[in-house]
Amino acid sequence: MRLCVVSDIHGNLHALEAVLADARGRGADMLVVAGDLVHQGPRPAETLDLLCSLDGDGLGAVRMIRGNTDRHLLEDPAAERREAVEWTRERLGAERLRRLAELPAELAIGDRLVVHGSPRADDHGIWPHTPVEEFDSPRWDSVLVCGHTHQAMHRREGARHVVNGGSVAWPLDGDPRPGYALLEGGDGDLRVELRRVDYDRARTLAELEERRVPGREVVRHYIETASFRNRMREGESGRGEPPRRRARERAEEGVR
Numbered sequence: 001m002r003l004c005v006v007s008d009i010h011g012n013l014h015a016l017e018a019v020l021a022d023a024r025g026r027g028a029d030m031l032v033v034a035g036d037l038v039h040q041g042p043r044p045a046e047t048l049d050l051l052c053s054l055d056g057d058g059l060g061a062v063r064m065i066r067g068n069t070d071r072h073l074l075e076d077p078a079a080e081r082r083e084a085v086e087w088t089r090e091r092l093g094a095e096r097l098r099r100l101a102e103l104p105a106e107l108a109i110g111d112r113l114v115v116h117g118s119p120r121a122d123d124h125g126i127w128p129h130t131p132v133e134e135f136d137s138p139r140w141d142s143v144l145v146c147g148h149t150h151q152a153m154h155r156r157e158g159a160r161h162v163v164n165g166g167s168v169a170w171p172l173d174g175d176p177r178p179g180y181a182l183l184e185g186g187d188g189d190l191r192v193e194l195r196r197v198d199y200d201r202a203r204t205l206a207e208l209e210e211r212r213v214p215g216r217e218v219v220r221h222y223i224e225t226a227s228f229r230n231r232m233r234e235g236e237s238g239r240g241e242p243p244r245r246r247a248r249e250r251a252e253e254g255v256r
């Protein structure tokens with residue numbers, strides 16, 4: 001079985017279209033969407049409609065889970081999130097919100113466990129240096145597929161694997177091109193391809209402004225730089241793996 005894994009799309013329709021165009025024809029049996037589908041981007045409704053229309057459309061069956069920001073749309077929002085959550089909810093409308101509410105928090109696909117953050121929580125990210133003890137789970141036998149950090153990663157833990165395709169909307173690993181993963185084989189012979197594709201970022205940036213998306217200043221920074229704001233202040237290049245302490249700070253800053 002060949003899985004195509006995308007996550008952290010955040011309502012960036014044009015980035016999603018570019019990734020899907022690249023993925024088509026690569027023989028995927030299943031498209032796995034590992035959460036954070038619509039929030040914090042200019043086209044939440046169109047993004048969800050596109051994802052929901054893909055089943056049987058050249059990428060195999062479609063299986064989706066929800067991420068922490070999808071969950072935020074379904075909960076009473078914290079004060080600092082209220083404006084953005086209400087903006088996205090209005091654009092989605094009741095029927096699409098019902099669809100989001102039906103998504104599971106995790107999926108098992110054969111020996112692959114799909115989560116958004118880690119098996120522990122949807123907002124607990126697995127970074128390159130996160131100790132395995134902090135995210136291990138009896139539900140993870142072989143391959144753990146995750147998102148949330150917006151950093152593409154294929155990490156091995158003994159015979160087991162952790163795969164993060166990166167983010168479709170705004171990678172935060174220094175390369176602004178949308179990322180996704182192709183997984184094939186398994187049990188000792190897992191082949192992972194982490195792909196990057198480009199798209200017209202100016203279109204999404206213009207839509208953020210035109211639609212006056214709440215929080216767009218931060219999203220613009222992420223799309224333009226593929227790095228966290230505090231990394232810019234520190235004068236780092238934006239590439240490479242952050243030390244653990246900083247990774248935590250960045251997670252707290254809000255990989256969403």
Ligand SMILES: [Mn+2]
Binds near residue numbers: 010036069255256
């Ligand atoms: Mn995200």
